[in-house]
Amino acid sequence: xxxxxxxxxxxxxxxxxxxxxxxxxxxxxxxxxxxxxxxxxxxxxxxxxxxxxxxxxxxxxxxxxxxxxxxxxxxxxxxxxxxxxxxxxxxxxxxxxxxxxxxxxxxxxxxxxxxxxxxxxxxxxxxxxxxxxxxxxxxxxxxxxxxxxxxxxxxxxxxxxxxxxxxxxxxxxxxxxxxxxxxxxxxxxxxxxxxxxxxxxxxxxxxxxxxxxxxxxxxxxxxxxxxxxxxxxxxxxxxxxxxxxxxxxxxxxxxxxxxxxxxxxxxxxxxxxxxxxxxxxxxxxxxxxxxxxxxxxxxxxxxxxxxxxxxxxxxxxxxxxxxxxxxxxxxxxxxxxxxxxxxxxxxxxxxxxxxxxxxxxxxxxxxxxxxxxxxxxxxxxxxxxxxxxxxxxxxxxxxxxxxxxxxxxxxxxxxxxxxxxxxxxxxxxxxxxxxxxxxxxxxxxxxxxxxxxxxxxxxxxxxxxxxxxxxxxxxxxxxxxxxxxxxxxxxxxxxxxxxxxxxxxxxxxxxxxxxxxxxxxxxxxxxxxxxxxxxxxxxxxxxxxxxxxxxxxxxxxxxxxxxxxxxxxxxxxxxxxxxxxxxxxxxxxxxxxxxxxxxxxxxxxxxxxxxxxxxxxxxxxxxxxxxxxxxxxxxxxxxxxxxxxxxxxxxxxxxxxxxxxxxxxxxxxxxxxxxxxxxxxxxxxxxxxxxxxxxxxxxxxxxxxxxxxxxxxxxxxxxxxxxxxxxxxxxxxxxxxxxxxxxxxxxxxxxxxxxxxxxxxxxxxxxxxxxx
Numbered sequence: 001x002x003x004x005x006x007x008x009x010x011x012x013x014x015x016x017x018x019x020x021x022x023x024x025x026x027x028x029x030x031x032x033x034x035x036x037x038x039x040x041x042x043x044x045x046x047x048x049x050x051x052x053x054x055x056x057x058x059x060x061x062x063x064x065x066x067x068x069x070x071x072x073x074x075x076x077x078x079x080x081x082x083x084x085x086x087x088x089x090x091x092x093x094x095x096x097x098x099x100x101x102x103x104x105x106x107x108x109x110x111x112x113x114x115x116x117x118x119x120x121x122x123x124x125x126x127x128x129x130x131x132x133x134x135x136x137x138x139x140x141x142x143x144x145x146x147x148x149x150x151x152x153x154x155x156x157x158x159x160x161x162x163x164x165x166x167x168x169x170x171x172x173x174x175x176x177x178x179x180x181x182x183x184x185x186x187x188x189x190x191x192x193x194x195x196x197x198x199x200x201x202x203x204x205x206x207x208x209x210x211x212x213x214x215x216x217x218x219x220x221x222x223x224x225x226x227x228x229x230x231x232x233x234x235x236x237x238x239x240x241x242x243x244x245x246x247x248x249x250x251x252x253x254x255x256x257x258x259x260x261x262x263x264x265x266x267x268x269x270x271x272x273x274x275x276x277x278x279x280x281x282x283x284x285x286x287x288x289x290x291x292x293x294x295x296x297x298x299x300x301x302x303x304x305x306x307x308x309x310x311x312x313x314x315x316x317x318x319x320x321x322x323x324x325x326x327x328x329x330x331x332x333x334x335x336x337x338x339x340x341x342x343x344x345x346x347x348x349x350x351x352x353x354x355x356x357x358x359x360x361x362x363x364x365x366x367x368x369x370x371x372x373x374x375x376x377x378x379x380x381x382x383x384x385x386x387x388x389x390x391x392x393x394x395x396x397x398x399x400x401x402x403x404x405x406x407x408x409x410x411x412x413x414x415x416x417x418x419x420x421x422x423x424x425x426x427x428x429x430x431x432x433x434x435x436x437x438x439x440x441x442x443x444x445x446x447x448x449x450x451x452x453x454x455x456x457x458x459x460x461x462x463x464x465x466x467x468x469x470x471x472x473x474x475x476x477x478x479x480x481x482x483x484x485x486x487x488x489x490x491x492x493x494x495x496x497x498x499x500x501x502x503x504x505x506x507x508x509x510x511x512x513x514x515x516x517x518x519x520x521x522x523x524x525x526x527x528x529x530x531x532x533x534x535x536x537x538x539x540x541x542x543x544x545x546x547x548x549x550x551x552x553x554x555x556x557x558x559x560x561x562x563x564x565x566x567x568x569x570x571x572x573x574x575x576x577x578x579x580x581x582x583x584x585x586x587x588x589x590x591x592x593x594x595x596x597x598x599x600x601x602x603x604x605x606x607x608x609x610x611x612x613x614x615x616x617x618x619x620x621x622x623x624x625x626x627x628x629x630x631x632x633x634x635x636x637x638x639x640x641x642x643x644x645x646x647x648x649x650x651x652x653x654x655x656x657x658x659x660x661x662x663x664x665x666x667x668x669x670x671x672x673x674x675x676x677x678x679x680x681x682x683x684x685x686x687x688x689x690x691x692x693x694x695x696x697x698x699x700x701x702x703x704x705x706x707x708x709x710x711x712x713x714x715x716x717x718x719x720x721x722x723x724x725x726x727x728x729x730x731x732x733x734x735x736x737x738x739x740x741x742x743x744x745x746x747x748x749x750x751x752x753x754x755x756x757x758x759x760x761x762x763x764x765x766x767x768x769x770x771x772x
Contacts, residue, residue, distance in 0.1 A: 002030035005117065008045050008079075009035045010056035012501040016107060020055055020084060023333060026185050027114030033074045038063055039071060046075050052121050056094065058085035060106075078127055080120030082115070100699040136284075151295060159197075160303035164296065167195040171272065171292060175285055178202050178476055179252075179273035182296070183210075185220070185266055194268070203251050204277050214243040224266045230286055231255040233278040254279035256286065258293040260300070267300060350378045350496070352505045364511040365399070371507070372401035375480070375500055379493055382406055382459075383481040386504065391472065393424040398476075406459055408482055420452075431467035436494055437463040441486035462487035464494060466501040478504055539695050553578050604647045604733060606757065611676070611683070612649070618655045619674060629666040636675040644683055645754050650730045651753070657723045658687040658749050667691040681755050688748035699740055703728040 011017040035044045058065045085106035093104045103116045172180040182195040196206040198221045236242045256272035259266045355373050371383040386399040400410040439445040442455050468475045477503040495567040626633045662672045670691030706723045731738045736753040
């Protein structure tokens with residue numbers, strides 16, 4: 001089988017060339033050859049195709065082997081160069097070998113030519129393979145270095161533009177491409193170039209928007225699934241005509257396209273353009289671009305994460321700043337609120353102090369002194385005054401609290417009179433309308449010169465005034481003064497001044513009412529004494545004639561009985577006289593007893609009273625009366641009741657009055673009950689009667705003198721209205737208490753008396769007895 005061999009022959013003799021050709025063919029070579037005779041032909045032949053070996057004659061007309069060897073070496077093509085000559089000498093041959101020729105032969109002895117050609121071609125192939133391996137190693141190292149550089153840059157830098165710009169630049173340099181771009185897909189068939197590295201003389205595309213109608217229909221889905229597109233020649237029919245036309249407009253002849261994929265979407269494309277000529281893209285180049293696309297995707301994710309982190313950090317910083325601002329505002333609000341609460345507490349304390357003083361004391365001077373001192377201390381002013389208007393609307397300072405370093409306006413034994421023409425002419429001016437007036441600086445308030453002069457005499461620099469109304473009339477003014485300098489009065493201070501003026505008005509009103517009430521009390525006491533004196537006098541004056549009348553009636557009854565006069569009308573008239581006389585005597589006696597009890601001259605004789613004996617004996621006289629009136633009596637007395645130390649006559653009088661009332665107002669067939677028991681050192685005796693219920697509003701007045709509940713006196717029994725009043729005074733005289741209850745058709749009177757009175761009570765009783 002023949003060996004193919006492509007020979008470039010530098011020979012001016014065609015016969016010699018055919019001799020060489022024949023020698024090679026005879027040794028089994030299938031020779032394709034071309035003969036050149038000049039330097040230009042030689043240069044043109046070198047670039048026209050690929051050669052296996054150059055066989056050159058040593059000397060040609062106008063050209064020679066050394067010149068040919070030099071041209072070959074300059075071209076950079078590694079071809080075996082064999083010299084075949086009939087005239088070369090040994091010296092020339094050695095020189096050629098030193099210059100770079102691979103072998104030399106004589107034309108008359110070409111036996112070694114085939115073997116020399118085989119050897120040199122084989123060695124050239126070995127050298128070519130070595131160079132290719134070295135190139136591949138270098139390219140592999142460069143690709144790895146590029147990958148390391150890009151990866152390190154991604155790790156080191158967070159500037160996405162810097163990473164992408166350096167990436168496209170270094171990829172173009174490594175691939176020796178004319179253009180490398182990063183294409184960002186914005187819509188299904190549109191996008192723009194975000195980064196570019198382009199060689200001189202080629203159209204730049206950075207920042208341009210592009211629309212490719214074929215992109216959506218034919219390519220985008222494949223790119224999304226990771227398909228890589230290597231186009232060696234846009235004219236070879238491997239792509240759609242519309243896409244080829246699009247690339248042709250961009251000066252592209254060959255293109256390598258790798259997708260950049262982010263989670264769930266196609267971010268864009270990493271594209272290498274070869275514009276000058278077609279290009280067969282090698283697998284190593286495709287893999288390199290795929291790996292770089294993966295790194296770009298990582299850089300994009302990292303940039304997105306960084307942006308998100310920065311946004312979150314920025315948001316957090318804004319939130320922290322907002323929180324800090326909020327905290328500051330809250331702290332300021334807390335401080336303001338705390339100050340407001342402290343001010344409010346001071347106001348409430350001052351107002352509470354004022355109210356307490358008003359309630360505790362009826363001395364107006366004492367109240368005003370306390371109020372003004374507390375106001376001055378709370379508001380931290382130099383002077384607080386109360387000013388009272390006169391009928392002519394002049395006025396005087398009637399009360400004051402002032403610091404020690406300032407001259408007083410209200411001195412002991414005298415008061416400062418202030419005649420203000422404005423207030424006199426306007427009868428109180430603005431203050432009649434309830435207006436509170438404040439001046440921060442008298443020299444800046446627009447006052448008249450005379451007004452400022454008066455204020456300066458009083459050492460005033462700033463002031464605030466609130467009106468005091470009494471019974472809807474302007475009574476006077478409450479004023480606070482700052483003497484040391486100007487003062488910007490705060491709203492809460494003016495509100496407090498208004499409230500204090502209202503409380504001052506209440507104190508004035510209370511003082512006036514108290515004075516009026518004291519005068520009325522004195523007048524009532526005087527009238528009461530006159531009434532008591534009158535009743536005492538009348539009772540004493542009436543008692544003697546009423547006693548004589550009663551004796552006369554008794555004498556009439558004796559005479560009628562002696563003369564045996566039987567006249568019903570006369571008997572009835574005498575009975576009426578006797579009953580009315582007894583009632584009048586009872587009234588007079590009750591009045592005298594009540595008057596002595598209220599005057600404190602009623603004698604009390606304490607003695608040991610056996611309740612087991614005296615209680616039944618007091619009840620016994622009422623049993624017959626109760627039966628006659630068809631009433632029922634129930635007595636609940638425990639056995640062995642203790643003895644009680646008390647005034648027996650008073651004790652009997654109390655129970656008899658209560659039993660008398662029960663018999664008087666109890667309807668027929670109803671029950672009268674008397675119970676007694678001892679608890680906590682007190683004797684409790686209760687008299688109750690059923691069938692009668694007193695209105696609740698009448699109960700508090702039952703023990704008033706001359707008061708009667710007419711609504712329950714269905715039988716018109718009448719009465720003086722003094723019985724229960726006398727009972728209450730007697731119970732109190734014995735250091736006891738009485739209580740009345742009425743509900744569910746049952747009225748009960750309960751008295752509580754001490755078993756053993758206190759020593760003080762006994763002494764008092766003895767003293768009263770001695771005085772009597």
